[in-house]
Amino acid sequence: MSISNTTTIGAIDAPSRRNTELLLLVFAVAVAVFAYLNVGLALDGKVPSGVLGYALGLAALAGVAHLVVRKFARYADPLLLPLATLLNGIGLVFIWRLDQSPRLISLAKVAYGTFTPSAPKQMLYSAIGVAIFVVVLLFLKDHRVLQRYTYVSMVVALILLIAPIFFPAQFGARIWIRIPGLGSLQPGEFAKIIIAIFFAGYLMVKRDALALASRRFMGLYLPRGRDLGPILVIWALSILILVFETDLGTSLLFFGLFVVMLYVATERTSWIVFGLLMSAAGAVGVATFEPHVQSRVTAWLDPFSCYTTDKTGACEQVGQALMSFGSGGTLGSGLGQGNSDLIGFAANADFILSTVGEELGLAGTMAILLVYGLIVERGIRTALAARDPFGKLLAVGLTGGFAIQIFVVAGGVMGLIPLTGMTMPFLAAGGSSVIANWALIGLLIRISDTARRPAPAPAPSTDAEMTQVVRP
C-alpha cells in the first residue's frame, strides 16, 4: 500500500510566490529611484548626488525584508511588501523634494532658527521600521502567541494613549511624547496596532456572548448591559482622547476600529448602528464645546473663509491643499515643479498627499490611493484566508484601522471630511508612523503566511499498514 494518509488538505506545495514578490520589489524600488532622479533633474537640472545612496539604501532595505520573508514567511502574501516599499520609497522622494523648497526652508528658519531636512531622518526611520518588520517575522513564529497578551496589550495601549496628556501640545494637538535626546514619539501610531491585538483577543473570547445574548428591540438586537460595557468604555475613551489631546483623528480611528472588529466578531449589524449613533453623538457633543474641533469644521465647510475672517492655521492649510489638488490637472505639474509648499509647515507630514495631487496630478494620486486600496484588499484577503478567529480578527482590525486612517487623512486633506491630524502611512514624514506601519505590515505578512501555509505533511502513521479494509 502506498497511500500514507487520507487528509483532504494536501501537502501539495502551494506556490510560495516569493519570486513574484522579488520582481515587484525590483519594480517598486525602480519607480522610487526614477522619481528621485526626476526630482533632481527638475530642481537642479542635473542628476542628484544622493541618487546612488538612495537607490542602494532603498534596495538594501527591500532586499533584507525580502530575504527575511523568503526564509521565515515563505507563503506570505507577495503584494504587501512591494506595496509598502513603493509607498515608503515614493514618500522619501516627496519628503526630499519638499526639503529642497526654499519657501519651507525660510519658513523653518523664521520659526525655529534653523532648518533640518526631514529626508535623512525619514530614511533612518524607514531603516528602523524595516528592522522592526524583520524582528516581527523573526521572533513571532505564530501570530496566535499574541492572544496570550490580550490584557497586557490593553494596559499598554491605555498607557500609550494617555501618556501624551502629560506632555505639552504641539501644532494644536497633544499627541506627542517628548523623550529628551531622542525626539518626539507619537504613541497613537503604536497604540493602533496594540489595541487591535487587544480587541482581537477580547472579542475572540466574548464574541458569542456579544452576538447571542441580546434582546430584540424595534428590529435591532440590543446587547445586554454587561456586554455593552466595553464598547461604552472605548467610546468614552475615544471621547476623552478627543477632549484632552484634541486629537480627532486618533479617536475616530479607535472607535472605527472597534466597531469594525465587533461587527466581524458578532456578525450583528446592530453593533454598527450603535457605533455610528454613539460616534455621532460623541462628535456632536464635543463639537459644541471644543473650539479646536469647531474651527476644523468651519474650515471644512468653507476652506477659504479664514483668508478673510479668522486666522487659524488649519483653515489656511486646507484651502492651500485644495488649490494644490485643483492645480494638478490630469498628469500634474511634474515632480519638483509644483507649489504645494505653500501649505507651510505640515506639507511633508499630514498634507503630503497634496504634493502628490499637485505634482503627479489625478493619475498619480489615484495610483497612490489604489496602492493603499490594494494593501487594504490584501489585508482583508488575509483575514478571509486565516483559519483561526484570532488571526481573522487581528488581520481585519489592522487592515480596517489602516483603511480608516487613510480615509480620514486623505479625506481631510481633500476637504471631503473635516481635517484631523494624522499621517498618511509610509508616505508622510514621521518616525513613529513609518516604524509602526512597518510593524503592521510585518504582522499581516505573518498572518498571511500562516493562512496560506499548506498543512504540514502528517507523520506517516504507524497504524496505516494495519488498517484493513473489510469487505462485505
Add this chain to the structure above:
Amino acid sequence: MNKPLRRIAIFCGLLVLALLVRENWLGYVKADSLNTNAHNQRPTIERYSHAPGNIIVDGKPVTGAVKTDDTYFKYKQTWKDGPMWAPVTGYGSQVYGSTQLESIDDGILSGTDPRLFFDRTVSMFTGKNQKGGDVVTTLNADAQKAAYDGLKGKKGAAVAIDPSTGKILAMASTPSYDPSTIAGRTDGTAWSNLFNDKNDPLMNRALRQTYPPGSTFKLVTAAAALQNGTVSDPDAKTDSPLPYIMPGTTTPLKNEGNLPCKNATLRLALTVSCNSVFGHLGVELGKDKMLDEAKKFGFNSEQFIPVRADASEFPTDINQSQTALSSIGQFDTRATPLQMAMVASAIANDGKLMKPYMVDELRAPNLDVIDKTQPEQMSQPLSAGNAQKLQSMMESVVNDPMGTGGSAKISGATVGGKTGTAQNGVDNKGLPYAWFVSYAKVGNSSPVAVAVVVEDGAANRDDISGGGLAGPIAHDVMKAVIDSGK
C-alpha cells in the same frame, strides 16, 4: 466570520472609491474655480518665475526684470525712467496687480497668451523656459521726454498723436511714480505712500482725468459752425452781440479782458478767444448739433488705445444758457487730454479722425510679429475744406500778433494751436486749468498734434494761461517729434 469580512471589504472599497471620486471632483470639476481663486498664488508665482518680455519704445525696452532672492517670485520687473513711462506702461507688481499695458498685454509679456501657443509648445520640447513676448509701442522717446520734462514739477498731462495714423507719440502725466519701487513683494510702504499721496501720482491724467476744456473746446464749436453752414467764411463778420446776454438770463457772457469781439470774424474770435462769439454760436447751433459734432470728435464715449480712457463729456440735457457755457468748454463740458489731442489731430488730418493707439506690434519671443495694429479711421468730424479753414484759423492763433498761442511757434514748421484757461471749482474758486491744443506741419505732412493741460496749484493765478504755461510744453513736444524725423 467571512460574511461580515466581505462586507468590510466592500466598505473599505467604498472608502477608497469616495477618495477617488473626491480627487476627480477637485481635479476636474472644481479645478477652474480653485485655480482662479483669489487666494491662489500660483498664477502670480508662475508669472514671476521667468523674466517677462518688454515694452519697447523706439526699438529699446523701457522695462526689464531682475532676479531676486525671494522664495515666492524669482523675477521682479523694473522700469527705465519709470516716472516718465509709467503713464504708458502702467505698473506690474507682484502684490498689487498690474495696470495699463502691463495688465492688458500681460499674456504676451508673461508668455501665457494663447497666441504664443506655438512658441510655448516649441520651448516645451526644447526644454527651454517659457519666455514672454514684447509689446512694441508707437511712442516717440524724444517727444515723451520733452513732455515729461516740461510737466515736471507741475501737475498735468500731455498727449501727442500722429494725426495721419492715430499713433500716440507721447503720453505724460505728472506727478508720476516709479513702478520699480512698487514691483516687489516687500514694497508695501512705497505702495501705501503712493496710494495715500493726495496728489494722486498713480492717476494717469492723460487718460483718466477729465478737465473742463475751456477755450480749446471752441475748436469743436467752430467745427460745428463750419460743418452746419452757420459760418461758411472764417473771415466774414459774424452777427455777435457784445455784451452777449445768455438766453433766459440777465447774465452777460464775459470775455477775458476788453476784446474786439463784437461781430468779430470767426478767425478773429478764435485768435483772441472770444467767449461771446462762441457762446452765441453754440446757442445758434443748438445743443443737438453741438452734441452731434462733439460725438464725432469722440466725446461721450470711452476710448481704448488699448488702455481705456475715460469718456469725455458734452452735456446732453441743457438749456440755452447752459449750451452757451458748454460751447466755450465750461459748465459740464469735460475732456481728457487724449480727447483734445484727438480734436487737434482730426483738424490737422484734413477732417479725418484716426483711431488713436499706442501698441504698434505684439511680438513673440522669437521676434515673430503676432499682431500689428493697422491705422483705422474713426470718424470724419469735418470735411477736408472746413478742416483747412479751421487750420488756417488755428495758425492765426499762433502767428497773429494778437493771437494767444505765440509761444508755440516753431521755425520751419507750420503750427496751429488754441489756448484754453478753464475755470474750475465751486464759483470758480479753484485755480484755472491751463490748456494748449496744437498741431505742427512740415510741408504738407502733419507729423504731430498735441494737447497739454497744466493744473498748477502752485502758480500765481494771474500767470495761469494756456499760452503761458501749456504752450511752451506743446512747443517742445512738437519740436521733438519734428526733430526726430518721424
